[in-house]
Amino acid sequence: MKDFLWLVRKTMKNTFGRRNSWLLYIGLPLAGVLLSMLFYSNMSSGSLKIGIVNQDGDQAITQDAIQFVGSLNQVKLTMTDEASLNDEITSGKLDSGIVLPKGFADSIREGKPLPVNIVSVKGAQVTAYVKSLLDNYIGNIASIGLGTKGDTQAFDQVYAAYKQPGFAFESETLKDTSNRKDMTYQSIGFLVSFMMFSAVGLTEIILKEKENRTFLRLLSSPISARAYVLSNVAVSFLVLLFQSFMTLVFMKYVFHIDSGIPFGEMYAVLALFSLAAISLALLIVSLAKNTNAAGALQNLIITPSCLLAGCFFPISIMPDTVKKISNFMPQHWLLDTIDKLQNGTAFGSLGINFFILLAFAAVFALIAIFRFSRNNDVRQFI
Amino acid sequence: MNALEIRGLTKKFGDFVAVDNMNLNVREGEIFGFLGANGAGKSTTINMISSLLRTTKGEIDLLGKNIAKNIKFAKMNIGIVPQDLAIYENMNAYENVSFFAGLYGLRGALLKERTEEALDFVGLGDKQKSFPKNFSGGMKRRLNIACAIAHRPKLIIMDEPTVGIDPQSRNYILQSVKKLNQMGSTIIYTSHYMEEVEEICTRIAIVDHGKIIAEGTKEQLKTIITDTKEIWVGVKAEGELPLDSLKQIQGVTSVRFEEGVIKIHSKTEVNNLNRIIQQLIRDQAEIRSVEEQAPNLETVFLTLTGRNLRD
Numbered sequence: 001m002k003d004f005l006w007l008v009r010k011t012m013k014n015t016f017g018r019r020n021s022w023l024l025y026i027g028l029p030l031a032g033v034l035l036s037m038l039f040y041s042n043m044s045s046g047s048l049k050i051g052i053v054n055q056d057g058d059q060a061i062t063q064d065a066i067q068f069v070g071s072l073n074q075v076k077l078t079m080t081d082e083a084s085l086n087d088e089i090t091s092g093k094l095d096s097g098i099v100l101p102k103g104f105a106d107s108i109r110e111g112k113p114l115p116v117n118i119v120s121v122k123g124a125q126v127t128a129y130v131k132s133l134l135d136n137y138i139g140n141i142a143s144i145g146l147g148t149k150g151d152t153q154a155f156d157q158v159y160a161a162y163k164q165p166g167f168a169f170e171s172e173t174l175k176d177t178s179n180r181k182d183m184t185y186q187s188i189g190f191l192v193s194f195m196m197f198s199a200v201g202l203t204e205i206i207l208k209e210k211e212n213r214t215f216l217r218l219l220s221s222p223i224s225a226r227a228y229v230l231s232n233v234a235v236s237f238l239v240l241l242f243q244s245f246m247t248l249v250f251m252k253y254v255f256h257i258d259s260g261i262p263f264g265e266m267y268a269v270l271a272l273f274s275l276a277a278i279s280l281a282l283l284i285v286s287l288a289k290n291t292n293a294a295g296a297l298q299n300l301i302i303t304p305s306c307l308l309a310g311c312f313f314p315i316s317i318m319p320d321t322v323k324k325i326s327n328f329m330p331q332h333w334l335l336d337t338i339d340k341l342q343n344g345t346a347f348g349s350l351g352i353n354f355f356i357l358l359a360f361a362a363v364f365a366l367i368a369i370f371r372f373s374r375n376n377d378v379r380q381f382i
Numbered sequence: 383m384n385a386l387e388i389r390g391l392t393k394k395f396g397d398f399v400a401v402d403n404m405n406l407n408v409r410e411g412e413i414f415g416f417l418g419a420n421g422a423g424k425s426t427t428i429n430m431i432s433s434l435l436r437t438t439k440g441e442i443d444l445l446g447k448n449i450a451k452n453i454k455f456a457k458m459n460i461g462i463v464p465q466d467l468a469i470y471e472n473m474n475a476y477e478n479v480s481f482f483a484g485l486y487g488l489r490g491a492l493l494k495e496r497t498e499e500a501l502d503f504v505g506l507g508d509k510q511k512s513f514p515k516n517f518s519g520g521m522k523r524r525l526n527i528a529c530a531i532a533h534r535p536k537l538i539i540m541d542e543p544t545v546g547i548d549p550q551s552r553n554y555i556l557q558s559v560k561k562l563n564q565m566g567s568t569i570i571y572t573s574h575y576m577e578e579v580e581e582i583c584t585r586i587a588i589v590d591h592g593k594i595i596a597e598g599t600k601e602q603l604k605t606i607i608t609d610t611k612e613i614w615v616g617v618k619a620e621g622e623l624p625l626d627s628l629k630q631i632q633g634v635t636s637v638r639f640e641e642g643v644i645k646i647h648s649k650t651e652v653n654n655l656n657r658i659i660q661q662l663i664r665d666q667a668e669i670r671s672v673e674e675q676a677p678n679l680e681t682v683f684l685t686l687t688g689r690n691l692r693d
């Protein structure tokens with residue numbers, strides 16, 4: 001144990017004795033957060049652009065529903081038609097579209113409202129929010145229809161009363177949660193790739209020690225190879241924990257990005273992911289003969305897998321095959337966990353996600369250990 | 383007691399036998415020379431002694447204890463100076479020595495004392511805070527040694543500690559080896575330089591193709607080859623020398639030309655000096671001196687292995 005700490009201390013000192021390391025391990029993830037903020041800041045300033053396709057004409061109830069949506073804070077309405085709606089959404093002119101079907105007003109009068117279709121590119125949270133408010137609004141009026149049982153006059157009376165100011169909704173402020181969530185997603189996506197690169201960078205120290213033969217000297221001392229590798233893993237774990245801690249702290253307290261997940265839960269998930277990242281790094285190092293090879297492997301594995309797992313772009317815009325492939329990447333399971341937490345799944349019921357992350361860590365580590373133990377080639381480090 | 387006892391030691395890499403059924407005893411207090419051409423198996427043997435390589439067969443005892451069964455004891459009592467530098471470029475001299483000494487459990491005041499002692503010992507006492515990248519080749523070699531001795535091992539193994547350094551550093555190292563030995567350490571010393579081994583070693587083993595082919599003090603080794611003599615003929619080096627025709631003479635085993643001297647190995651029992659000189663005169667070489675050399679280690683090595691110590 002004393003020897004273990006001695007090794008950890010040395011590696012930490014050697015690593016953080018250089019200013020470059022601080023930049024690499026702490027500076028870059030923070031830059032990633034900043035970058036994500038820039039990506040999404042044009043959206044945060046304001047409005048959600050919603051296109052309305054009205055197939056129900058001039059009915060008062062329909063017009064009122066449109067007005068209701070328009071009255072929501074931060075929503076900018078555009079009237080459009082069904083044909084151009086999709087183009088406008090994909091080209092980014094609109095964030096989402098609402099289609100009010102023919103017979104909409106009548107169906108409400110009868111108390112059986114027709115479903116309102118909401119279209120958007122990303123299943124953005126804001127859209128869901130608008131939909132739930134609109135559904136709520138329609139539900140209220142439809143219940144008038146149910147109550148008055150087809151009596152048009154009675155309905156109009158109650159409806160008129162309902163529209164009186166005291167009775168009406170206060171205009172709800174749209175909490176800009178989607179935006180925050182996108183920023184969180186992107187920041188974590190960047191953080192994940194930096195964590196993986198950092199893990200390889202730190203684990204690569206093993207190869208460097210082989211190359212400058214200090215590994216040989218270490219092994220001729222009472223230190224066992226296992227203790228040495230373990231000390232390296234411990235250093236990587238400490239650095240990754242520190243890295244994610246700093247990133248989360250900056251996100252929350254400096255950039256004020258509210259992830260919607262309690263700090264502790266978010267941190268725990270990232271800590272779990274660190275293990276998978278370190279195991280993968282060990283695997284890469286065990287497969288590589290020298291640092292050059294490790295660098296090549298790292299580029300071959302980490303960047304593409306981060307891309308496929310959705311660290312840089314939301315996975316929802318990817319084709320189905322990519323979505324399936326991403327199931328084989330630990331990053332995907334981290335992002336999936338965070339997504340689920342943001343959407344209200346309880347921490348305790350995400351056992352399967354945690355298990356998968358742990359399984360990745362275990363499998364990578366086992367293969368790495370197998371590779372290390374079979375490597376009896378001293379020449380490699382003489 | 384023997385500091386080191388090797389019995390039937392064998393190491394195979396695939397089908398290649400690098401160390402072949404080696405038997406060797408090194409007594410406590412010796413400076414033991416390990417001589418062998420490139421690829422003879424010296425480093426492989428040393429790596430097995432220091433538990434870096436598994437043995438294929440055979441046993442190694444350190445101070446009477448089997449090292450495979452007493453690995454911690456073995457490692458605590460061995461200090462290895464690797465053939466290639468094994469130091470941290472990004473740590474200063476003091477940090478290097480103190481880190482490695484710390485691996486042997488030294489801490490605090492004792493660690494500091496031993497670290498400084500080791501650095502002083504190799505003459506780097508005033509360079510504690512300097513980084514290896516600013517060191518000359520010789521200074522790096524000396525730091526490489528300091529890292530191996532701070533924990534005061536009973537057996538110090540030096541694998542070519544003097545390659546590629548200036549004569550001054552080399553002298554310093556040779557003196558240090560003697561001093562370490564006087565202070566009680568047994569030393570195994572590997573080198574390609576015969577004169578180093580002759581100067582400091584009490585006993586010598588000659589290794590070839592993974593086998594010990596001769597062992598003893600230098601005097602003993604020299605008597606092995608009573609059947610070979612070496613004749614040096616100084617000539618004025620001009621034009622073609624008749625080396626090939628000399629080789630035809632009865633009894634001559636090898637002929638080479640170095641720095642104005644034709645060096646001829648010949649069987650002792652054949653008296654062929656006359657014929658050699660006649661041949662040289664016939665080839666119109668201008669003879670300046672003729673002497674018969676007392677056998678030296680270089681000759682011993684050459685006759686035993688058929689190879690030069692250095693290529």
Ligand SMILES: Nc1ncnc2c1ncn2[C@@H]1O[C@H](COP(=O)(O)OP(=O)(O)OP(=O)(O)O)[C@@H](O)[C@H]1O
Pocket residue numbers: 377378379380395398400418419420421422423424425426427465
């Ligand atoms: N891991 C290995 N795999 C295969 N062959 C090896 C390995 N290590 C050493 N050898 C071979 O074993 C032989 C002995 O090598 P060794 O390094 O012990 O020689 P040496 O006497 O130290 O030579 P030198 O004077 O060049 O240092 C060489 O032929 C070498 O190529």
Ligand SMILES: [Mg+2]
Pocket residue numbers: 424425426465541
């Ligand atoms: Mg060698």
